[in-house]
Amino acid sequence: MSTLSTDLRRAIDGRWAHIREEARSELEPARFAPPSRELTREEYRARVADQLRELATTGHPARGLSKDMGGQGDFGASVTAFEMLGHADLSLLVKAGVHWGLFGGAVANLGTQPHHTAYLPRILSAELPGCFAMTETGHGSDVQSLGTTATWDPDTDELVIHTPTPAARKDYIGGAARDGRLAAVFAQLVTGGESHGVHCVLVPIRDEAGEPMPGVTIGDCGAKAGLAGVDNGRLTFDHVRVPRTNLLNRYGDIDEHGVYSSPIENPTRRFFTMLGTLVRGRISVAGGAGAATRTALTLALTYAGHRRQFAPPGGGDEVVLLDYRAHQRKLLPALATSYALLFAQNELVSRMHDVQLSGDAADPHDQRELEARAAGIKAVATAHATATIQACREACGGAGYLAVNRLPSLKADTDVFTTFEGDNTVLLQLVAKGLLTDYRDTFGDMDTLGMVRFGARQVAGAVIERTAARGLVERLIAAAPGRDSDGALLDRGWQCALFEDRERHLLETLAMRLRKAAAPDADAFSVFNDAQDHVIAAARAHVDRVVLEAFVAGVDACDDPAAQALLGRVCDLYALSTIEADKGWFLEHTRITPARSKQVTAAVNTLCAQLRPHAQDLVDAFGIPVEWLGTELVEPLADVG
């Protein structure tokens, strides 16, 4: 560990640095590292179930529960500790996330006092293993259309849980196949023949002996691409009866006469409020994806730093892989993006902590912004994980294909992150929709021309969502040299202006385009569908800007000059490689000239070469316990040359 990487670590560990340090020492590899030998699926599941109970004894889970529910109310600490599990075994991460985060989160956030008292202690201790039964075979992303029903029976004052069609079978449910005893089942709530939309009901699925409850048919999803330690299964309900009070009734209740009531009148708003309370799941997935990606980069860059191949022309020692430009190009921009996303994640977790500490008093706008931010970061961080871990595997050649070197499991385990907890394509559309709502709130009454006259600066001020660094970024932009002046590529203000300009333009043109859907005779679906790639581009541009600003704030806050200077170069690489990746857009929209575009590519190459000597420091700064990295990639054969 160099001083530099220690200083870097302080800068990137964020507000819950002490939790990261605690995890580094407490999450002992002996107990929590990935299995060192191959396990059968049953052995792996049993191991992870044991580890879950072990984790319960560490006290970590209580951090995620508010104090009035018997927890510690340290939400940021909880999500940070969860993220650190992403360096260990991802099956355990997902198992813990399902049990405490999703299942426990549903009981805590959708239930009320009696549910809290009855269940939370045994959920915290993992004595009552749970499932989060939302997704069905026929409906994943479109939760509002779930087919499972929960029908109130006036004769017995019970809810009858039923799977009316094969498509309504609960599917891919973590914990269902082996361990789960109680499931938080999302179903259409029906009273007196009337549907009140999707609500959540607690349904016992196994008895104490582990046998399925009457009327519950349990299937096993069997082998998956990865996450072999998670027992995903299928649940089918045949008129399963539970007490009415098993309805998690914070946002919708039925009284003993079958009368439905809710504090939120609008059913759509009610539905999204309920889902919104579960935002921590997406934030946690983004965090876990980030940790897994950093593990992969640490392995691949360490290997690239000692592995040699091919002597240079004219002879001499064989060249170290990382000295090749093509190899730098494969790994270093991805490393820079991982830094950027880590700062963005820290900011997101911090914001979540503050919003959720406010409880019911939280500003609805803050809550909405948090949800959009979580959706966007989750989509971008998990896509980055998939692409980067793939690149790391390939950068290690045959060695990267061996299970013993962990890259295969990192890839396979995280692969589903792009489509679970919200499919990324759907999430990015959600982000854009949120931005357009802001847009409409501000400019709804203005016609197109009026909007254009209103001026770009003000538009940006209103639509461009606030980030922690906003004031700083605005000062940087104001001080930036003109668009095409020479030598400005490394000017942070110029970089920020370019990101912001792209987002604003994509959003403004999208708003105009979608306005057509409101015209009489418009085929609204066609208008939206034709704009779908535009929608996704706008959302991505937005997330890129948010991520860059988090990085800018992080560099600004770093108090060690050497670390700050290095972080600045990493930030340059993130900014310029992101611009380069979308240079087609910037050129099409004449935001950069062809000459400028070529300079961007040259600058990315130069930055890669400049950062290459610091690559090991930059991955060491992630602080991944060496026991979790104990592979042949990191500890090669003595004289492998």
Add this chain to the structure above:
Amino acid sequence: MSTLSTDLRRAIDGRWAHIREEARSELEPARFAPPSRELTREEYRARVADQLRELATTGHPARGLSKDMGGQGDFGASVTAFEMLGHADLSLLVKAGVHWGLFGGAVANLGTQPHHTAYLPRILSAELPGCFAMTETGHGSDVQSLGTTATWDPDTDELVIHTPTPAARKDYIGGAARDGRLAAVFAQLVTGGESHGVHCVLVPIRDEAGEPMPGVTIGDCGAKAGLAGVDNGRLTFDHVRVPRTNLLNRYGDIDEHGVYSSPIENPTRRFFTMLGTLVRGRISVAGGAGAATRTALTLALTYAGHRRQFAPPGGGDEVVLLDYRAHQRKLLPALATSYALLFAQNELVSRMHDVQLSGDAADPHDQRELEARAAGIKAVATAHATATIQACREACGGAGYLAVNRLPSLKADTDVFTTFEGDNTVLLQLVAKGLLTDYRDTFGDMDTLGMVRFGARQVAGAVIERTAARGLVERLIAAAPGRDSDGALLDRGWQCALFEDRERHLLETLAMRLRKAAAPDADAFSVFNDAQDHVIAAARAHVDRVVLEAFVAGVDACDDPAAQALLGRVCDLYALSTIEADKGWFLEHTRITPARSKQVTAAVNTLCAQLRPHAQDLVDAFGIPVEWLGTELVEPLADVG
């Protein structure tokens, strides 16, 4: 099966269509399809070893051997049959490729009559399972630097095979861990203290009872990301003695006095000639990657054609996934590229067949061109496989993550294709180097200005490597409208001109840039290394052009008007989505205007919408036996909606 897909199939099945048909009916799923239940690694290896012997009885393997060696000399048929295995179990494909292709190929191509007589019959029948022991832990891509030695001992007239360092251990060797009995070992050949470079020696590694031979230490690579049915292992030799005549001596021999001789004087040329005889391996990998990708696309597009999610605004039936533009964008350009690569593969196999039928009489230029083409297509086809199968997995959400739906194994099994049989990054550099050699041969004596004056057309004529469609393409280009005239996006000549122009420009500027390495005091490594991304871009542009021209020829040759018209649209989508993917380059080099660039994107969207109704026909045309696709994605629950 529609008539249209039957007509399409005739167009894409190529010169060895009868072999494809034979494989469709003969490679019975009951014997060769992927395992329907989970197997332990040992069970899987045993199954694949059995299947290999089954395959031997079909007579397929004899096609790949020339008639004078007891085969049928139908090389194209052999590679085509191998490609069809890519629809079945990829472990079997790789196992067969290692045994007959690599190991058998080494004996056939590097050995002489005595080796052929002694071994080929038992190799054909799979009675003598073999290994191809080239890669070492320390050296993969850089075969010339292998560490294993084969030293002639004058006292016994034997060769002593030895692993001098841990890094020289043979690694990732298919067949080594369980089944292999004889290994084709690549080693530095040493006589009288002098090294003659890398040669291949046959070394028994197991006795009849399956026990390691004295001095041979065998390790197991254990679990891998995929290909669980292939027993990859490690070989370490401790002064293992074999008769001198075990040297495969076609290109280099030692007589009984230890005197080395070779028909090829230049050691580098000798080395590359030896490697060049093994070109069929890369062609086969490209073929297998193509087949696996088509399987994945068939699964994902079939699913996308019936899976529904979200009702449109205003209500009505939920929308079929493939009606969403974002979903079309994920899958249809990839489908078009798969068509393009299939035509290119057919052309490559045909060329290989003709060159290899000529045997020693083959034109060295043709052989060199074949090797470059094989390297380029292998790199592009396997990268396409990795990206496309990933996209297919994601397009199927949770269902795509279940092993039962095959996408996980397609992804994991093909993942190593990008780095074995030549790492893609290394291969693309090889392609560029080959093109530059042509370049130098033609223009070596001309200075830069002279070269420019020589005129672009002639430069292209000389450097742009010939393809089957060259005459046709030149006529199309000559008839193409000007660069920026409206409505020309779908003009095939305009598309071809753009591809060709990009390749020529990248190559010309690369040649000028690399010339600096020849200057006195030049740091040749730095010059090459700084240009590495340029080198790779030039190679990719070259392969893209070759692939497009193969597609153009394929469309031209299609004799059914409806199928031809549809193929034409698919070709448009391939051409325009390829241009779109690299629009940054075309804009930077002012090959297209910003307005034109936006039109390209719009045209890609339009083409996706136009092809969407034909998506099922287009995948049905691949003719993958339905038993090999028997997953929940293709045969969904009756009423999953």
